[in-house]
Amino acid sequence: MSDAPAGPGEADLHTHTTVSDGTEAPAELMRQAAAAGLWGIALTDHDSTSGWAEASAAVAETGVALIPGMELSTREGFSSVHLLGYLIDPLDESLLAETARIRESRMTRAEQIVRRIGRDYDLSWDDVLAQTAEGATIGRPHIADALVARGLVETRSAAFSGILHPRAGYAQPHYAPDPLTGVRLIREAGGVPVLAHPGTRGAERIVPPERLAQLVDAGLFGLEVDHPENQEAAKPRLRELAARFGLAITGSSDYHGTGKTNRLGECRTAPDVVARLLAEGRGTAPVLPPAAPAGVAAD
Numbered sequence: 001m002s003d004a005p006a007g008p009g010e011a012d013l014h015t016h017t018t019v020s021d022g023t024e025a026p027a028e029l030m031r032q033a034a035a036a037g038l039w040g041i042a043l044t045d046h047d048s049t050s051g052w053a054e055a056s057a058a059v060a061e062t063g064v065a066l067i068p069g070m071e072l073s074t075r076e077g078f079s080s081v082h083l084l085g086y087l088i089d090p091l092d093e094s095l096l097a098e099t100a101r102i103r104e105s106r107m108t109r110a111e112q113i114v115r116r117i118g119r120d121y122d123l124s125w126d127d128v129l130a131q132t133a134e135g136a137t138i139g140r141p142h143i144a145d146a147l148v149a150r151g152l153v154e155t156r157s158a159a160f161s162g163i164l165h166p167r168a169g170y171a172q173p174h175y176a177p178d179p180l181t182g183v184r185l186i187r188e189a190g191g192v193p194v195l196a197h198p199g200t201r202g203a204e205r206i207v208p209p210e211r212l213a214q215l216v217d218a219g220l221f222g223l224e225v226d227h228p229e230n231q232e233a234a235k236p237r238l239r240e241l242a243a244r245f246g247l248a249i250t251g252s253s254d255y256h257g258t259g260k261t262n263r264l265g266e267c268r269t270a271p272d273v274v275a276r277l278l279a280e281g282r283g284t285a286p287v288l289p290p291a292a293p294a295g296v297a298a299d
Contacts, residue, residue, distance in 0.1 A: 007271070008039060008040065008065070008271050008274040008275050008278065009038075009039025009040070009271050009274075010038065010039055010265075010268040010269065010270065010271060010274070011038060011039055011040040011041060011042065011065070011067065011268065011269050011274045012033070012036075012038055012040075012041045012042070012251075012252055012253050012255065012264060012265050012267070012268055012269070013041070013042040013044070013067065013069070013084065013086070013194070013224075013250050013251070013252040013269050013274075013277075014042065014044050014071070014084060014196065014224065014227070014252030014253065014254045014255070015029055015033075015041050015042065015043055015044060015252075015253065015254075015255045015264065016044065016045055016046070016071075016254070016255065016256045016257075016259070017029050017043065017045055017051045017055075017257075018051075018133035018136055019045040019048050019050045019051035019133070019135070019136055019137065020045035020046035020047075020048060020071075020136060020137045020139070021046065021136075021137075021139055021141035021142065021256060021259060022045070022255070022256045022257045022259055023256060023257030023258045023259045024257040025051075025054065025133075026043060026051040026052075026054040026055035026058070027054050027055065027057065027058040029041070029043065029055065029255075029257075029264075030055055030058035030059065030061075030062045030064050030066070031058065031061075031062055032255075032264050033062065033064045033264060033265070034062040034063060034064050036263075036264045036265035037265070038064060038264070038265050038268070039064070039065060039271070039274075040064055040065030040066065040067055040274070040286070041064060041065075041066065041067065041264075042066075042067040042068070042069040042084070042086055042252075043055050043066060043067075043068060043069060044069040044070055044071040044084050044085075044086075045070065045071065045137070046070075046071050046073065046137050046139065047070065047071070047072060047073055047099040047102045047103050047106070047137055048070065048099065048103070048137050049068065049070055049088075049090040050135060052066075052068045052090065055068075055287075056068075056287045059287045059288070059289050060289055060290055062289070063289045064289065065286055065287065065288050065289060066286060066287040067086055067087065067274075067277070067278070067286050068086070068087060068088075068090070068284050068286070068287070069084060069085055069086040069087070069088070069191075070084075070085050070088060070099070071083070071084055071085075071196060072084075072085050072099070072102075072182050072185070072186065073102050073106075073174070073176040074176050074177050074178060074179045074181070074182040075173065075175075075176040075177070075178065076178060076179055076207075076211075078173070079205075080173070080176070081179045081182075081195070081196075081207075082195075082196040082197070083179065083182045083183065083186060083193050083194070083195060083196060084193065084194040084195075084196050084224065084250075084252075085185075085186035085189070085191040085192070085193050085194075086191055086192045086193075086194070086277055086281055087190065087191050087192055087277075087278070087280075087281025087282070087283050087284050087285070087286065088186060088189040088190060088191030088281075088283040088284065089189045089190045089191070089283035089284055090283075090284060092185075092188065092189035092190070092283065094185055094188060094189070095185050095186070095188075095189045098177060098185055101175060102174065102175060102176055102177075103137050105174040105175035105176075106137060106138060106139050106174045107138055108174075109172055109173070109174040110128065110138045110139060110140070110142070110143060111125060112172065113140070113143060113164075113170050113171055113172065114127075114128055114143060114146075116169075116170045117143070117147075117163060117170050121147075121150075121152055121163070122150060122152070123143075123146060123147065123150055123152065127146040127149065127150055128142050128143055128146045130146065130149070131145035131146045131149060140160070140164050140171065141156060141256075141259055143159070143164060144156040144159035144160060144164055145259075147159045147163060147164075156259055156260075157261075179195075179207075179211075179215060180214055180215060180218055183215050183218040183219055183220050184218050184219070186219075187218065187219035189283050190281065190282040190283025190284070191281060191283045192221045192277050192280045192281050193219060193220055193221055194220070194221055194222040194223065194224055194248070194250055195207065195215070195220060195222070195223050195224060196224050196227075196254075197224055197227045197229055197230055197254065198223055198224065198225075198230070198234075198238060199225070199227070199230035199231050199234030199235060199237075199238050200227075200229045200230055200231065201231075201234075202231045202233060202234055203231070203233045203234040203236075203237050206234060206237055206238065206241070209241065209244075212241060212245060213245065216245045216246075216247065220247065221247065221248055221277065221280065222242070222247045222248030222249060222250050222273070222277075223238050223241065223242050223247050223248075223249060223250070224250050224251070224252055225238045225239060225242065225249045225250070225251070226249070226250070226251030226252070226267040226268075226269075227251070227252055227253075227254060227267055228253065228254065228262050228266060228267060229254065229262075248273045248276060248277070249273065250269045250273060250277075251267040251268045251269045251270075252267055252268075252269065253265060253266045253267050
C-alpha cells in the first residue's frame, strides 16, 4: 500500500493530455499545474496510462505531485458512464485487456463515423490523423478538431452540438464494460475508483440509489461532485448520496487544454480527501517532488 505524504494540499483529480483528447503534452500539463498553484494533479487520460512516464519526469522540475490515474470508459445501457481510477497497477492484465478492447472499439467507431460524415462533408480519415498525437486514443474530440480544421464548424463544442451529436445520425457508441465491472477492475488493479461527473445530465439522471449501492459494495470510493459540467441542481442530491453511502466528495476541472473551456484547478479536491485516496491506493505510488533541504522554505 502506498503511504500518503505528510500534509498533501489541494489537487485537481481529473485532467487530460494529448495521450487522449487533451491539447497539451503531459510535461506541459505539469507546468500548467504549477502555474495554477496546485499541490498535485491526477493524470486521467481516457483508457490509457501512456502519459504517466512523461508527467512523472516533470514532477521534480515543477514541484507538483502526480497521482497517476485513468478515466475508464463504461456503459450503462445507452448511457456513457466514466470512472476515474487512481493509483492503479498499469500492468494489471485484466485492466490492460479491457482497455485495449475499448481503445480498439474507439478506433473502429471513429473510422466508421468519419466514413459516414465523409459522404456529406469534405472530411477524411487523414484529416483526423492530422489532429492526433502519435499513440493517442482516437475519439470524437479528434474528429471535432478535424471538422474545425476543415472549416466545417467553428469550434470543438460546435461540432459536438451539431455534426457529432447523436441526433445528426453520424455518431455511434463504442464498446465499454458496465460500471460495476469497471469498479471491480479498478479495485482488482489496486486502484481507487470515483464516479466521474455524475450530474452532467441533471438531478433526474443521477445513478439510481440501488445501482449506486452495488457500486459502493464493489469498492466505489467517491463521487466527483465539484465539476464544472455537473448541473447545479444535481449537486445537492449528489452530496446527499455521498453522505448516505459514506462516499468521498472530489473536485476536478476535467482540463483538456484548449479542447474545453474548463480551467485547470477551477474545481479542487480537499487535502483530507486527497490523503484518504493516497492511503487507499496500492497499485502504484504517487510521484512526489523532492523535499526541500532542511532549513529551506518552499515557495
